[in-house]
Amino acid sequence: MHRTVAEHQDAVEQVLRRSWAAFPSPVMDDGGTPVPLSAARGRVLARALAAGVDLPPFANSQMDGYAINVGEDQLETADSGQSTVYVVGETIAAGAVPGTLAPGTAAAIMTGAMLPDGANAVVPVERAVPALFAEPGATVELPATSAGQFVRDRGSDVARGSLAIAAGTVLNAAHLGLAAALGCTELVVRRRARVLLLTTGDEVLAPGDPAAAGGLPPGKIFDANGALLRAALEESGVEVLHHHMVSDDPAALLRLLESQVGQVPGHEGPPEPSCDLVVTVGGISAGAFEVVRLALGSAGAQSRMEFLHVALQPGGPQGLGTFRGVPVLAFPGNPVSSYVSLELFLRPALTVLLGAPAPRRRVVATLEHALSSPAGKHQVRRGIYSGPEFESAPSVREVGGSSSHLLGSLAQADALIHIPAGSTELQAGAKVEVWLL
């Protein structure tokens, strides 16, 4: 009996949660570490950020124009066609501290410049007669305007002391801009899970391997999964500590795991796990040389692994458990299978347990053509999504086929199309769940 996708998602989350809860230093909800703003994008804010200053810090002009004082009751007269003649006062540049505005005068003021005391409205220069910055002492005719017009009040965006960014936020460009506007040089972020990534197979050579200098030797392929999974892991907010390519020798793989995984003495305090997660790719199905299955199966009490089938295609064969208490996710070797495994099982668990990455956006779209899918399996097809346009609903079409070696079509896709286990024939026009990549 195959495990369902939902059951395996739950199992992955539980293994990560239980293992990490037992780590001497927390992976989930650690106290946080300060990092410079330049390194904070995509990280999870550990502590709420309160605004230390008002934004804007002072009332300022939203336009290049003339700062004037109008009666608070002048609302009705705005755009009434009436105008007033003012004597032109000082010119206020952005960054300058102006004097008080004398009654009956209009100060030439630039966008972002501090409003002088006594001013409460700005008229854009193009509405002045003449429509230019006149010399101090000249006169200018300005149309009636209402109090507050084109004035950006102190604290009107973010008030000092208010919550600027909530704890748990995945920091994006706008958050970093806001933090900088508030004068922060760094933010306290949660630590990322550190991953050991192992790709496997005697047939696999690293791109650039001298053995392929004269072209790929017969029977060999380049390691696609190393680059694919490293990037997908990093996009998922984790740090890839090391990536090793390992051969189909189980003893060598076990030696590598024993040298890289487990409690190692920390500089201070309790020993630290050397990594927070091991992700292996390949070597887990029914072949004669399944290196991950054999290595972890012969590792004795230090390994607690199960190898199973999920009712999923691609990504059916899966391994899950721990090695020396560190969680291990063993993904199948076909590139699309390994990618789909990460998307369906690891990413959602990271989102729940660590607060990042942001979940994939899930939408319902109309299938542009008929599709069939194997009975009893949740199938994930790769697709190209067309978002809703003026008069058309969102739609999706498959790119490539269902086979899990089709890396070329994965590279063209921007969506995963989900066909649930119960559906075998879908007509064009059927509604499907789509995850946007």
Ligand SMILES: Nc1nc2c(c(=O)[nH]1)N[C@H]1C(S)=C(S)[C@@H](COP(=O)(O)OP(=O)(O)OC[C@H]3O[C@@H](n4cnc5c(N)ncnc54)[C@H](O)[C@@H]3O)O[C@H]1N2
């Ligand atoms: N008798 C059965 N055979 C297979 C079954 C099964 O249930 N019974 N399942 C198939 C499915 S589904 C998958 S997926 C694969 C998973 O196999 P493994 O996890 O053991 O992966 P490998 O055999 O090592 O490799 C599979 C495939 O992927 C290529 N590969 C592996 N590593 C890389 C890499 N780093 N870069 C690029 N390509 C890689 C490898 O050459 C194979 O073609 O098993 C099926 N078989």
Ligand code: MOO
């Ligand atoms: O799941 Mo294998 O997961 O098709 O290629």
